[in-house]
Amino acid sequence: MGIRKVATAAKALNRVFVGNLPWTISNRELKQYFSQFGLVSQVNVVFDKKNGFSKGYGFVQFAKKESIQLLSETPNHKLEGNVLTIQPATF
Template identity: 40%
Template sequence: MDKNKIFVGSLPWSINNDSLKELFAQYGEVTEAVVIMDRETQKSKGFGFVTFATPESAQKALEMSGKEVDGRAIVVNIAKPREERRSF
């Protein structure tokens, strides 16, 4: 499991990769920030992932969970590997 990577949910539609990176840069060096886009519409699906240089930064970033960004309370968790997320 990648302890450097967080899942960010309930993102406002206005957030893109750059603004997601800026939002979490206060917690440490961000090596990657990706907003997941719908393949057909190219619009945000309202969630993304941020990868930090260190697990400590990712842990600190969990403080953002519940904080309001552009009118929406975002959800922040340590990212789970794809196979762990499946519930069926």
């Protein structure tokens, strides 16, 4: 396995998929919410290239894997009334 694949796999361990995002949530707001669980190293709300609106999902990457544990100990995550779907990112 090459160094690049190892680095990518290591990053994926600290990364989660976040679904059911309100269309009004930006990268800044997503980072602000998830910062309560630890240092957020990267966020990415996915936007439609044609219309510029959020597709309703994104990704959050934490600096430490302990943040994922803290995140999973909280039963419900809500932003602007939407209950978020959170799963480990597979890529």
